Amino acid sequence: MTTASDRTISVTGLGLITPAGVGREATWAGVLRGRSTADQDPELKELPVGFSCRIPFMPPEQARIGGGKSWRMGQFTRLAVLAAREAVADAGFAAPGGDWDGARVAVVIGSGLAGAAHLEEQSAQFLKGGPDLVAPALIPMLISNMAAGEVALDLGAHGPSLATESACASGASALAVARDLLLAGACDIAVAGGTEAAVTPVVTTGFQRMGALSARGDEPAAASRPFAVDRDGFVIAEGAAVCVLERSADARARGHRVYARLAGVGRSTDAHHPTAPAPGGAVAESALRTALADAGLAADDIDHVNAHGTSTPLNDRAEAELIARVLPHAPSVTAPKGVLGHSLGAAGAIEAALTALTIHHxxxxxxxxxxPGTLGFPLDCVTGAPRPQRVRAAVTHSFGFGGHNVVLTLTSAT
Known part of the structure; x- marks a missing residue:
């Protein structure tokens, strides 16, 4: 049974595949450069919004799944498998069948739209030529649990395997659920994160029609501008992040490097509107305060905020008001979607991983x-260049359609 003295969870491995780069180090370097990855997208060229943030080309040695398995996987699943492999190796484990007990390893992977890209593609095939043109693997390429299922299969993980679906909070929800499993003693290691590969004509059009996307088609690289006075929407993106989590006592016993500790979790639901946040972050506030209390911290202990920061008018205003109200001491704020775009269900996991790296480095x-001249709110947003800062405690926010709010508190391992 876990006691109050060992309720912290350590982040011991990270895997990242994002528009800033393939792999943890490439992504971190790209985010530090602070330049948007948005560009014109040939697949979207006939649409009102024809740009996105895509993952860079992956050489075969980086993209290889192996074993003749890739054909049956949706792209969101492939990204999760590759990110999980990097995270597990980074944590110092030789899976599968290596130096862990697979029965004590859990997998939790979130996604917002899962295999929507393949449903769109295969629907076109069906309309073109009937049933015979539909891929036999459509269902495993489509369903949202298959990222977790294939990661577990790839790693030989026989503990609980779950998929979280809370829209753009899905990746953060996965980390929160993984922490629950570890604290409950249901596993000793959790491989958790988020993945998304849904930059398609129909999905992009859906977001455009509801007014969520930036319309800066003449200058895509300037489109995503979290917390700016002239923000006008997000840039759709793809990506994946997976973290290896362990109870801190177990991580200490292994003697492995710890990036940060996942010290607290807060969750709430706006129950306000299907897609718009509650004004002022009124209900997200309870998630933030719960995440602080769960970590045993006061508001003024927080040195840094990794904001959801979508660059949409409503979200940024509600989040800025939330930060100013609950954290009036003005901790530093960053918003990775300016560089990476909005990877939907993967975003929360990507941003949690980046928060761990912020603390670590x-x-x-x-x-x-x-x-500073375009900042629309009284926040201490980091602009221009990376800021050296000792971060002892940070929060990362994730908010999703349906009113899902997830806040994670991460603290230094030292």
Whole structure:
């Protein structure tokens, strides 16, 4: 049974595949540069919004799943498998069948739209030529649990395997659920994160029609500008992040490097509107305060905020008001979606991983496309260049359609 003295969870491995780069180090370097990855997208060229943030080309040695398995996987699943492999190796484990007890390893992977890209593609095939043109693997490429299922299969993980679905909070929800499993004693290691590969014509059009996307088609790299006065929407993106989590006592016993500790979790639901946040972050506030209390911290203990920061008018205003109200001492703020775009269900896991790296390296990445002169709120947003900073405790926010709010508190391992 876990006691109050060992309720912290350590982040011992990270895997990242994002528009800033393939792999943890490439992504971190790209985020530190602070330049948007948005560009014109040939697949979207006939649409009102024809740009996105895509993952860079992956050489075959990086993209290889192996074993003749890739054909049956949706792209969101492939990304999760590759990110999980990097995270597990980074944590110092030789899976599968290596130096862990697979029965004590859990997998929790979140996604917002899962295999929507394949449903769109295969629907076109069906309309073109009937049932015979539909891929036999459509269902495993489509369903949202298959990222967790294939990661577990790839790693030989026989503990609980779960998929979280809370829209753009899905990746953060996965980390929160993984922490629950570890604290409940249901596993000893959790491989958890988020993945998304849904930059398609129909999905992009859906977001455009509801007014969520930036319309800066003449200058895509300037489109995503979290907390700027002239923000006008997000840039759709893809990506994946997976973290290896262990109880801190177990991580200490192994003697492995710890990036940060997942010290607290807070969750709430707006129950206000299907897609718009509650004004002022009124209900998200309870998630933030719960995450602080769960970590045993006061508001003024927080040195840094990794904001959800979508660059949409409503979200940024509600989040800025939330930060100013609950954290009036003005901790540093960053918003990775300026560089990476919005990877939907993967975003919360990507941003949690970046928060762990911020703590580990003592460096806060800048917000792309934001200057002190264009900042629309009284926040200490990092702009222009990375800021060296000792971060003892940070929060990362994730908010999703349906009113899902997830806040994670991460603290230094030292």
């Amino acid at each position: 003592g460096t806060v990445p800048p917000v792309a496309n934001l200057t």
